[in-house]
Amino acid sequence: KAGVTQTPRYLIKTRGQQVTLSCSPISGHRSVSWYQQTPGQGLQFLFEYFSETQRNKGNFPGRFSGRQFSNSRSEMNVSTLELGDSALYLCASSGGGAEDTQYFGPGTRLTVL
Amino acid sequence: QKEVEQNSGPLSVPEGAIASLNCTYSDRGSQSFFWYRQYSGKSPELIMSIYSNGDKEDGRFTAQLNKASQYVSLLIRDSQPSDSATYLCAVNAFYGGSQGNLIFGKGTKLSVKP
Numbered sequence: 001k002a003g004v005t006q007t008p009r010y011l012i013k014t015r016g017q018q019v020t021l022s023c024s025p026i027s028g029h030r031s032v033s034w035y036q037q038t039p040g041q042g043l044q045f046l047f048e049y050f051s052e053t054q055r056n057k058g059n060f061p062g063r064f065s066g067r068q069f070s071n072s073r074s075e076m077n078v079s080t081l082e083l084g085d086s087a088l089y090l091c092a093s094s095g096g097g098a099e100d101t102q103y104f105g106p107g108t109r110l111t112v113l
Numbered sequence: 114q115k116e117v118e119q120n121s122g123p124l125s126v127p128e129g130a131i132a133s134l135n136c137t138y139s140d141r142g143s144q145s146f147f148w149y150r151q152y153s154g155k156s157p158e159l160i161m162s163i164y165s166n167g168d169k170e171d172g173r174f175t176a177q178l179n180k181a182s183q184y185v186s187l188l189i190r191d192s193q194p195s196d197s198a199t200y201l202c203a204v205n206a207f208y209g210g211s212q213g214n215l216i217f218g219k220g221t222k223l224s225v226k227p
Contacts, residue, residue: 042219104156
């Protein structure tokens with residue numbers, strides 16, 4: 001079975017711009033979660049989608065948003081980028097009977113200049 | 114606030130030794146516990162999950178759970194240089210009865226010296 005895929009793998013943006021990241025879960029998985037990883041804060045939960053609905057949300061400003069499509073693929077969007085948004089953004093999927101076990105994609109490395 | 118605590122390390126062990134990694138969590142209602150391994154520049158990779166008190170073994174890895182003490186550990190037997198990585202403890206947070214997200218510790222960096 002193919003794993004979780006994320007595109008793009010690397011992004012460089014400037015302050016004030018917006019960015020969209022994409023995640024395709026493992027086939028058959030309906031839940032997609034997004035995390036931000038930085039050296040100082042570690043892995044922090046952004047939000048989780050299940051069947052096109054946001055089921056949980058972390059403590060991030062409204063500039064961070066996401067959505068999920070009917071094929072379970074998910075996107076997250078960050079508007080008005082700030083320097084502090086530079087991070088590794090990780091997507092994880094779960095499902096197929098083991099709903100609480102999350103498998104991570106390779107991540108998107110975002111650098112904001 | 115639900116928290117997961119790990120010693121940041123680095124933990125240095127000689128090749129062939131047992132590496133012991135520890136984790137405590139604050140939410141007594143947590144039911145699912147996970148260990149992930151993350152190599153530098155890579156994404157987390159699931160090593161083990163554990164749900165019941167006691168030990169769970171998988172090859173060279175043993176996870177131990179003690180819910181009364183809110184404590185999870187990972188033992189790596191016969192440590193190899195390829196085990197050198199950051200090990201992340203994660204606990205599933207449930208909200209209002211529905212499955213929630215994972216709360217991660219900040220990880221313990223393990224270095225296995227040849």
